[in-house]
Amino acid sequence: MRKVLHNFSIEYLQVLDENGVCDESLKPPLSDDDVKKMYEAMVFARVFDETLLKLQREGRMYTFASLRGQEASQIGPAYALSADDWLVPSYRESGANLLKGTPPEVLYVYFAGDERGNSIPSPVKHLPVAVPVGTQTLHAVGIAWAAKMRGEKSAVLSFCGDGATSKGDFHEALNFAGVYKTPNVFMVINNGWAISLPRSKQTAAETLAQKAIAYGLRGIQVDGNDVFATYSAVKEALEFAYRGVPSVIECVTYRMSDHTTSDDAKKYRDPEEVELWRKRDPIDRLKKYMYAKGIMNKEYEEKVQQNSEKRISEAVKKAEAIQEQEPIDLFKYVYADMPLRLKEQYEELMS
Amino acid sequence: MAVAKVTTAVTMVQALNLALRQEMEKDPSVMILGEDVGKNGGVFRVTDGLYDIFGEERVISTPLAETAVAGAAIGLAINGMKPVAEIQFEGFMPPAFDQMFSHAAKMRNRSRGRFTVPMVLRAPYGGGVRALEHHSESPEAYFIHTPGLKVVIPSSPQEAKGLLISAIRDPDPVVFLEPKRLYRAFKEEVPEDEYTIPLGKANVVKEGKEITVLAWGAMLKVSLEAANRLKDTISVEVIDLRTLAPVDEEAIVKSVKKTGRAVIVHEAPKNCGFGAELSSIIMEKAFLSLKAPVKRVAGWDTPIPLPKYEDYYYPNVDRIMKELQRTVAF
Numbered sequence: 001m002r003k004v005l006h007n008f009s010i011e012y013l014q015v016l017d018e019n020g021v022c023d024e025s026l027k028p029p030l031s032d033d034d035v036k037k038m039y040e041a042m043v044f045a046r047v048f049d050e051t052l053l054k055l056q057r058e059g060r061m062y063t064f065a066s067l068r069g070q071e072a073s074q075i076g077p078a079y080a081l082s083a084d085d086w087l088v089p090s091y092r093e094s095g096a097n098l099l100k101g102t103p104p105e106v107l108y109v110y111f112a113g114d115e116r117g118n119s120i121p122s123p124v125k126h127l128p129v130a131v132p133v134g135t136q137t138l139h140a141v142g143i144a145w146a147a148k149m150r151g152e153k154s155a156v157l158s159f160c161g162d163g164a165t166s167k168g169d170f171h172e173a174l175n176f177a178g179v180y181k182t183p184n185v186f187m188v189i190n191n192g193w194a195i196s197l198p199r200s201k202q203t204a205a206e207t208l209a210q211k212a213i214a215y216g217l218r219g220i221q222v223d224g225n226d227v228f229a230t231y232s233a234v235k236e237a238l239e240f241a242y243r244g245v246p247s248v249i250e251c252v253t254y255r256m257s258d259h260t261t262s263d264d265a266k267k268y269r270d271p272e273e274v275e276l277w278r279k280r281d282p283i284d285r286l287k288k289y290m291y292a293k294g295i296m297n298k299e300y301e302e303k304v305q306q307n308s309e310k311r312i313s314e315a316v317k318k319a320e321a322i323q324e325q326e327p328i329d330l331f332k333y334v335y336a337d338m339p340l341r342l343k344e345q346y347e348e349l350m351s
Numbered sequence: 352m353a354v355a356k357v358t359t360a361v362t363m364v365q366a367l368n369l370a371l372r373q374e375m376e377k378d379p380s381v382m383i384l385g386e387d388v389g390k391n392g393g394v395f396r397v398t399d400g401l402y403d404i405f406g407e408e409r410v411i412s413t414p415l416a417e418t419a420v421a422g423a424a425i426g427l428a429i430n431g432m433k434p435v436a437e438i439q440f441e442g443f444m445p446p447a448f449d450q451m452f453s454h455a456a457k458m459r460n461r462s463r464g465r466f467t468v469p470m471v472l473r474a475p476y477g478g479g480v481r482a483l484e485h486h487s488e489s490p491e492a493y494f495i496h497t498p499g500l501k502v503v504i505p506s507s508p509q510e511a512k513g514l515l516i517s518a519i520r521d522p523d524p525v526v527f528l529e530p531k532r533l534y535r536a537f538k539e540e541v542p543e544d545e546y547t548i549p550l551g552k553a554n555v556v557k558e559g560k561e562i563t564v565l566a567w568g569a570m571l572k573v574s575l576e577a578a579n580r581l582k583d584t585i586s587v588e589v590i591d592l593r594t595l596a597p598v599d600e601e602a603i604v605k606s607v608k609k610t611g612r613a614v615i616v617h618e619a620p621k622n623c624g625f626g627a628e629l630s631s632i633i634m635e636k637a638f639l640s641l642k643a644p645v646k647r648v649a650g651w652d653t654p655i656p657l658p659k660y661e662d663y664y665y666p667n668v669d670r671i672m673k674e675l676q677r678t679v680a681f
Contacts, residue, residue: 086430119463127429128462132453138419139454142426142434149382149408149432168446172419179414333460334499336467336522339551339597 008213010206012221015228018280020288028232032295038079038227039290040304042071042283045095047308048104051316052094052111056261060320061112065092069225069256072282073189075099076230077157077249080238086147087126088140088158090133092189096159100126104315109322115333116325125154133194134164137173137186144182148244155183155241157234163194165208171215174248178216181244185237186217188248189224191255192277196268212248224251225282254280358540363533366508366541367397370515371435373545375405378433381519384411385420385437385473394439395475395534421447421472425455428470428524435519438474441528442485447472448493455524456499468524471515476504477569477618478665479532481658488655489619494526495596495628501525501550502596506571508539513548514593521550530569553599555606559588562612562679565603565629567592570616570666577671585679595625603629604636611642612681614674616666621649643681648674 015026030038049067056064067074074095081087087100094107101124110117110129118128127143130136140158147154164170165188177184188208192199205211212219218240222229230251237247254277258265265274290296327349331342338346361369375381383398389412392399402410413420417438424434438444455468478487494502503518503525505511511529518525556571557578564587566574571591578587588606592598607613613633615626626647633645648666656664 115461115463118461119465122465127466128458130454132449135422135450135453138422138450139426139429141419142423142428143430144426145423146427146430146432168416169418169422169450172414172416172422175414175416176419176423180411329463333464335459335501335597340600341597 008210010209010219010221012223013229013233014223014226015232016226016285016289018285020285020292022228022289026232027228028235030228030231032293034079035286035290036295038075038231039283039286040308041075041079041095041099042227042286043304044308044311045071045075045098046283047305047312048094048098048107051312052108053257053261055316056111061108063260063262064111065260066257067092067095069254069277069281070189070191071095072227072230072286073187073224073251073253076227077187077234080231080234081157083125084152084154085125085238086140086143086154086156088136088143088156089126089129090136090159090161090164091129091131092161093129093159097126100124102126104312105319108315108319112319114322114325115329116322134160134167134169136160137164137170138176140184140186141173141176141182144177144184144241145180148182153242155185155238157185157187159187159189161194162188162190162192162199162202162208163197164188165211166202171211174212174215174217177246182246183241183244184246185234185241186246186248187234188250189253190250191253193255193259193265193269195259195263207250209248209250218245218247219250220247221250221252224253225280225285227282227286253282357543359543360538361508361541362535362538363505363508363511363529364395364397364535366512367515367529368399368401369541370512370519371398372401372404374516374519375401375409377545380431381433381435382409382411382427383435383437384413384424386413386415386439388412388437393437395531397473397529398437417443417446418450421450421455424470424472425450425458425468428468429458429466433469433519435471435473438472440486441474441476441490442488444474444490451494451500451524451526452497456497459523460499467522469522471518471525471527473527473529475531475534476528477530477532478655478661479569481661484657487661489617489650491528491595492619492623492625495625499524500596501594502528503550503594504528504530504568505593506530506533506568506591509541510548510591510593512541513546514550516545517547517550520547525550528568532569533572548593550594551597551599552593553602554591554593555588555602556591557587557589559610560586561610562587562614562675563603563606563610564589564614564616564671564675565592566590566616567595568618570618573666573668574616574671577668577675580668581672581675585675587675598629598632600632600636603632607633607637608640611640612678613645614648614671614678615645616648616671618650618665620652621647622652624649643678646674646678
């Protein structure tokens with residue numbers, strides 16, 4: 001006997017098309033005020049990004065991973081979270097981190113080379129950035145599992161990229177989430193490139209969303225430059241998560257910048273491809289919709305830009321005015337109680 | 352250690368089991384996860400019966416994935432649980448090592464104390480039981496070398512219970528390596544009540560005047576046997592380090608200043624084994640007391656052999672005795 005045991009299909013969701021035309025039948029229940037807030041958060045993320053790139057070039061901070069082009073993949077999901085939900089980012093989710101409540105000066109302090117930038121102020125529930133690719137998906141499972149055991153209504157939204165889907169940690173995380181029915185939403189930000197490796201060389205699978213199927217999870221692919229689609233998919237996934245059904249959401253977007261400030265993408269990718277994606281810009285798209293809807297005008301647009309610039313410049317001032325850490329800070333957070341050896345090393349440093 | 356009146360003669364496996372049970376009864380956030388730890392009670396039966404008492408919510412047999420056992424434990428610990436994660440054999444720790452090295456060890460420091468990882472990663476450790484390949488390793492140095500981790504290796508049932516309870520209550524990640532050849536090697540009177548043995552404190556097991564032996568885990572008993580056989584000719588002091596990170600430097604230095612000589616015994620390969628660090632500590636802090644070079648009796652710098660040659664590999668009583676005699680005669 002030979003028979004088919006399982007067929008699967010992967011849904012694709014787009015609510016706002018490239019011209020900002022909205023499929024009203026799919027539009028999530030967002031008020032005009034919500035839409036404005038999301039737009040403001042996207043602009044804020046972009047201005048933050050542009051400012052940090054500029055400061056990096058000026059030598060005022062170190063390596064930075066730009067999020068340009070991925071604003072809708074971050075703001076939609078983060079907007080869907082409640083204060084009780086956790087955010088577990090990779091290293092490119094500054095936009096989501098800011099919206100979750102980490103002040104811009106804290107994030108800037110991190111990229112300026114100071115651990116205090118990873119000291120997410122309590123009670124904001126998000127982990128520090130995760131630099132080793134994909135490892136954080138397992139922490140997301142553990143956090144969600146703990147929340148479930150304690151009977152809390154709290155889900156965990158984690159981010160990783162297309163490259164991370166090739167790593168064992170990602171697969172083990174999906175598998176554990178499926179087995180233990182943990183309240184997880186795994187965002188896979190498919191931005192086309194894992195440093196220099198194109199998505200086509202990352203996996204032979206047609207979508208990254210379908211990785212969910214093998215582990216008994218829900219999987220959906222969304223237009224990652226459409227903030228209504230990313231919001232809607234996450235909102236829905238969170239409802240499933242609270243009921244113990246984890247999801248994978250693949251956001252198809254594009255990394256408009258180099259991998260980090262230490263990279264030069266011109267070496268490996270076609271500028272025409274970048275131009276093609278420039279036309280799909282997530283902020284322009286939302287703006288077109290808002291103009292058509294009559295909730296946007298030049299004055300508001302300028303005000304949002306100016307407010308963002310002002311907020312960032314105040315944050316930079318605040319961050320750069322921060323007192324240097326004391327040398328003892330190098331030693332005092334390694335363990336809860338400083339062992340004798342670290343005390344001696346501190347004394348050696350100070351002598 | 353608190354003195355408890357009622358004691359029972361138990362093996363190390365039973366002592367560990369009792370420690371886990373009592374901590375789970377006391378603290379609802381303590382939980383166990385790992386391969387085959389549920390109904391099966393773990394391949395060495397350390398978690399035997401706990402599934403029946405605490406259920407599948409708290410004693411969890413996981414899918415076969417060591418990275419996930421460690422990685423999920425990190426998340427659980429960050430969000431308020433106290434996971435005791437088991438890796439089935441130390442030879443399978445490398446997949447878990449990335450999570451321990453990159454995240455468990457660093458989370459407190461990276462987040463300036465906002466997030467902490469109070470977890471225990473347990474594993475049967477070391478050789479001497481005629482096991483398969485990848486079932487007899489001594490990987491402690493990898494973990495000791497990682498700032499932010501604590502590393503504990505018990506040497507007897509009584510030690511195992513008190514140290515495991517301390518490890519579970521510790522606010523930092525602890526790698527707890529259990530010498531598998533001691534699991535059922537002997538029984539010892541162990542207090543039935545809970546008690547703790549502080550982490551970071553060594554134990555002078557036998558006092559002596561002429562030479563110090565530093566050992567831990569299964570090598571403690573072998574070292575004591577060597578010292579006893581030499582009792583008429585050499586006065587040997589034997590120290591059980593118990594905790595290798597952070598190590599009790601004060602106890603080591605105090606002893607070597609008294610005896611003027613030291614031999615370090617460990618199962619792990621000699622090259623970059625923890626003996627090298629201990630030797631350096633002695634050089635830095637007790638050099639002027641030394642009457643002879645500090646020596647190491649360790650596993651050879653070869654992969655662990657299969658059972659037929661196993662006895663050639665590990666330090667034994669004869670090798671330790673010879674080194675003690677040579678060092679005293681130097």
